[in-house]
Amino acid sequence: xxxxxxxxxxxxxxxxxxxxxxxxxxxVYDLHRHKAHCLNSTAALIWKYCDGQTSESDIALLxxxxxxxxxxxxxxxxxxxxxxxTHLLETQMTRTPSGAGLSRRDLIKRLGAAAAxxxxxxxxxxxxxxxxxxxxxxxxxxCTVNAQCCSGVCAGVNCT
Amino acid sequence: MLSPxxxxxxxxxxxxxxxxxxxxRRSPEALECSDATLAELLPLLAGSMxxxxxxxxxxxxxxxxxxxxxLELQETYRFHSIRTALREHTIKQVLAILSAMGVxxxxxxxxxxxxLYPEPGLRPYGDIDLVVRPExxxxxxxxxxxxxxxxxxxxxxxxxHLDDRSFDDLFERSSVAKLDDVDVRVLSPEDHxxxxxxxxxxxxxxRPLWLCDIGAAVENRxxxxxxxxxxxxxxxxxxxxxxxxxxxxxxxDAEVADTPVAKRAATLPSWLAPNVLKQWETPYSMSQxxxxxxxxxxxxxxxPRGLVADLRRRWPNPIEATVYVGGPFNxxxxxxxxxxxxxxxxxxxxxxxxxxxxxx
Numbered sequence: 001x002x003x004x005x006x007x008x009x010x011x012x013x014x015x016x017x018x019x020x021x022x023x024x025x026x027x028v029y030d031l032h033r034h035k036a037h038c039l040n041s042t043a044a045l046i047w048k049y050c051d052g053q054t055s056e057s058d059i060a061l062l063x064x065x066x067x068x069x070x071x072x073x074x075x076x077x078x079x080x081x082x083x084x085x086t087h088l089l090e091t092q093m094t095r096t097p098s099g100a101g102l103s104r105r106d107l108i109k110r111l112g113a114a115a116a117x118x119x120x121x122x123x124x125x126x127x128x129x130x131x132x133x134x135x136x137x138x139x140x141x142x143c144t145v146n147a148q149c150c151s152g153v154c155a156g157v158n159c160t
Numbered sequence: 161m162l163s164p165x166x167x168x169x170x171x172x173x174x175x176x177x178x179x180x181x182x183x184x185r186r187s188p189e190a191l192e193c194s195d196a197t198l199a200e201l202l203p204l205l206a207g208s209m210x211x212x213x214x215x216x217x218x219x220x221x222x223x224x225x226x227x228x229x230x231l232e233l234q235e236t237y238r239f240h241s242i243r244t245a246l247r248e249h250t251i252k253q254v255l256a257i258l259s260a261m262g263v264x265x266x267x268x269x270x271x272x273x274x275x276l277y278p279e280p281g282l283r284p285y286g287d288i289d290l291v292v293r294p295e296x297x298x299x300x301x302x303x304x305x306x307x308x309x310x311x312x313x314x315x316x317x318x319x320x321h322l323d324d325r326s327f328d329d330l331f332e333r334s335s336v337a338k339l340d341d342v343d344v345r346v347l348s349p350e351d352h353x354x355x356x357x358x359x360x361x362x363x364x365x366x367r368p369l370w371l372c373d374i375g376a377a378v379e380n381r382x383x384x385x386x387x388x389x390x391x392x393x394x395x396x397x398x399x400x401x402x403x404x405x406x407x408x409x410x411x412x413d414a415e416v417a418d419t420p421v422a423k424r425a426a427t428l429p430s431w432l433a434p435n436v437l438k439q440w441e442t443p444y445s446m447s448q449x450x451x452x453x454x455x456x457x458x459x460x461x462x463x464p465r466g467l468v469a470d471l472r473r474r475w476p477n478p479i480e481a482t483v484y485v486g487g488p489f490n491x492x493x494x495x496x497x498x499x500x501x502x503x504x505x506x507x508x509x510x511x512x513x514x515x516x517x518x519x520x
Contacts, residue, residue, distance in 0.1 A: 018245040020281065022238075029242045031249075036242045126235065128243035 010059075010080050011052030011090040027125060028088060036125040037086050042067075043120035046079035047088060056080065069118065072111055078102050079120030086122050173437025175201055176210075177411040180368050183213040184376035186278045190220035198229040208443035209284045210369050211236030216282055241281030244274065251288055252342045254307035258290075263300045264345055265290035265315070266334050268322065268355060269373075272346040275337060276376040283369065283376075287314040293327055294318055322355045322362075324397065333389075350390035353377040357404030358397075364477045365407060366439040366448055374405055375414035387420045396488060403428060403489045407436060429491050435478055449474065457509055458516045476501045 018029040026044035028037045039047060045066060049059045060071045081102060083089050104119060175197060182188040191198075191214075198218070205214045215230075215237040224230045251271055258265060270285035277283045290313065292300040297317035304313040318327050333348040347355060356377055360370045391398035406425035408414035410433050416422045446452075452473050460467040476484070478494035485500040 018242070018249055020241050020245045022241060022279070022281075025238075027238055027242050027245070029245060036239075038238055125238045125242060128239060128246055 009052050009055055010050040010083075012047050012050040012083075013088050013090050017088070029127070030087060033087065034127055035086070036127040037088065038123045038125045039083075040121040042075070042118050043079050043082065043122050046076055046120055047083055050080070050083070050089060052090070067118065071118070072107075074102060074107060075111070075119060078104070078107055079122075082120060082122040088122075170434055170437035170441075172201070172204070173440035176204060176368055176440045176443070177437065179205065179214050179217060180210060180372055181217075181413045182375075183217050183412075184277050184282075184372045185379070188217050188220075191217040191224060192221070193224070195224065195227040195229065198224055198227065198233075202229045202232060204440075204443060205233065206236050208367055208369065208440075209240070209286075210372075210443075212240040212282045212284060213369070213372060216278070237281065240284040241279070243284055244281040247271065247285065247288060248280070248339055250307065250313065251339060251344065254288065254290070254304055254313050255342060255344065257303045257307045258292075258300055261299050261303050263292055263296045263303065265292045265300060266327075266330060266345050266347060267291075268316075268319070268347060268352075269359065271339070271344070272337075272352060273356065273373040273376070275346075276373075276380045283373070287312050289314045289316065291316045291319055291327065291330075293331075319355065322359055323351070324392075324394070325351070348389070349377065349381055350386050353381070353405075354390050354392070354401050357401040358483075360404050360407075361400060361479055361483050363448065364439050364479045365404075365436040367443050367445075368412075368440055371404075371408050371412055371436075374408040375412050378405055378408065378414050378416060378419065391420070396486060399424070399489055400483065403432065407433060411436065429489050431478060431491075431494060432489065439477070456516075458513070474502075474505075 016031045018031060020027045020029075021044075024041050026039040026047070028039065029035075030037070042063065045063045046059055049062050054062070056076045057073045060073045060076045063076070064071045080089065107119060175193070179191060179193070179198075179201060198214075201214075202211075205211045211233050215233040218224045218230050218233055221230075225234075248271065251267070255265070268289045268291055270287060270289055271280070274280045274283035274285060290300065290304065292315060294317040297315065300315045304315050307313065319325070319330065323330070330347060330351055331345075333351060334345050335348060336343045337346050338344070346352065353374065356370065356373050360374065363370070365371060391401050402421040402424040405414070405416060405419070405421045406428045409416045409425040410428060416425050454466055454470045454473065460470070476498050478498060481487070481494060481497040481501040482489060484504065485497045487497045487500075
């Protein structure tokens with residue numbers, strides 16, 4: 001098992017992502033996996049500071065500065081694990097030896113219920129590609145009725 | 161403005177309008193309605209691509225924001241925000257390819273309309289409509305096919321039914337808007353608004369989002385907006401544009417007080433707004449012709465079963481018929497225009513018949 005001190009600094013993945021920042025959350029679409037994710041503000045901050053140079057504890061300090069509230073390094077670790085799980089990090093992170101205690105429930109138990117509000121959260125969002133693929137056919141696709149086509153017109157046997 | 165109480169016959173349409181009122185603004189008023197009403201309208205909002213705009217209003221109403229339909233609208237908003245990011249990605253790709261081919265299209269509707277909203281994801285769009293010079297059409301089609309991927313890039317050789325101006329005229333007045341670091345050529349604000357108005361009425365105003373586009377275009381115009389250019393010299397066509405803007409005022413409370421169409425907005429023909437509200441009860445393209453047609457007319461030459469029912473389905477909407485025959489938007493009955501459109505369509509059908517029969 002690696003020494004935590006030797007663990008590579010977390011780096012946010014840059015390639016193949018579309019990012020849209022909204023008011024209090026950040027949406028990320030993975031162009032390779034065709035998955036969409038929603039990062040709450042804490043997760044988005046953690047991701048923002050994953051520059052490959054900043055350690056987990058330093059990220060915690062930076063977020064403390066932005067949010068004006070104490071941030072436990074385990075909160076950052078919890079966010080990083082979610083970002084890793086959703087393929088939003090470049091660096092391979094090694095799960096901490098005490099990683100078993102990094103569930104949302106464990107953190108709330110340890111840090112108090114009030115901390116739940118500020119916990120990082122990465123959730124899945126319905127991906128447009130999957131929906132569009134399942135709801136209508138693109139131009140040139142075989143069709144029998146107009147309703148099958150995204151364009152609404154089935155000309156002969158193909159969608160326009 | 162119409163209230164749900166004032167027109168019980170168009171209750172759903174009126175509620176729809178109430179939810180989308182001012183929704184294109186940066187800070188619209190918090191929405192006041194019950195959870196049950198929002199739940200009732202949810203399928204219509206989501207199915208007509210208005211869900212993100214509904215969320216924009218719901219987000220400032222605590223009891224709605226946390227309600228199940230409110231949370232669903234928030235998901236719709238996220239979905240469309242991502243979808244719009246993907247569309248913008250495609251726009252950049254297709255414009256780069258077309259630029260390399262020496263084609264500079266004008267992007268109409270879609271992104272051009274969405275950029276006037278506080279966030280582009282609030283105004284989703286399906287197609288990416290690109291207008292090119294007729295002589296560059298086939299080149300542009302090939303380029304769009306390379307770049308479009310699974311998303312639909314719709315190339316037009318001129319603005320066709322959307323406008324009566326030439327491509328060169330529109331191009332000369334067009335401007336360049338920025339999509340991140342990419343230049344996107346869009347219509348001038350005057351031409352953009354006119355095209356939105358014509359497109360709206362050409363399609364019976366069945367999608368409420370299109371009326372929001374008009375509200376956004378009118379309220380975001382610059383002080384030097386050239387109304388003469390927007391309305392044009394042709395009196396009847398100018399009135400069509402004025403009526404469309406008037407609808408945005410009457411149904412969505414778009415601010416028109418300081419415009420030349422303010423008077424017209426207050427005197428719309430009595431059949432117009434109720435007709436639009438009726439359309440909003442089923443605001444889907446699936447509910448519009450030609451999707452609603454059961455079969456091509458030529459099919460009934462071989463087997464006339466179902467012809468009468470299908471003819472009934474083809475009876476044109478009063479708005480569409482008025483636009484089709486170029487009639488005036490006044491208080492006179494609409495049926496002569498509806499008959500006129502049927503005759504026009506029948507004539508086209510007869511003209512195409514020999515070819516259709518040869519094909520069979």
